[in-house]
Amino acid sequence: MSEFEFCRLLSSETWPLRAKVLWPEKEPGEACRLAVDDQTGVLHFGIRRQGEVVAIGSFIPQTHPELAAVNYRLRAMATDLSCRNMGLGRMLIEGALEVLKSMQVNGVWADARHGALGFYARLDWDVTGASYDVPKRGRHRLVWVRIDD
Secondary structure (H helix, E strand, O other): OOOEEEEEEOHHHHHHHHHHHHOOOOOOOHHHOOOOOOOOOOEEEEEEEOOEEEEEEEEEEOOEOOEOOOOEEEEEEEEOHHHOOOOHHHHHHHHHHHHHHHOOOOEEEEEEEHHHHHHHHHOOOEEEEEEEEEOOOEEEEEEEEEOOO
């Protein structure tokens, strides 16, 4: 048995890692809530090690305006710095896509930070379009994958 476990999370269980990795200017807690966190259809997944959440990703029913057949969005994905390069991001994405595919989700898209583009490319996601700035977060590009093929 692996020391890591893929699992569903409550939105509040994602907040500490969001603050630690993605939004260090925010205090862990309510300040890390996304407005969509608890809306119908939003799914939060994580990887736990000995009960501690070490990787997260939130999947939101939202169609990209340029990708009509891609109807879920990944937001706020992060892996604890102490657990990087251990395959946990891949484990999280693969587990989440399996769940979403069983729900007849067509595909997933995300605004990916430039530093993560290689990660998505290695997972066979399309990296498309021009780079753009996300305030306080830096350069991003659109990444997406179909899962209904």
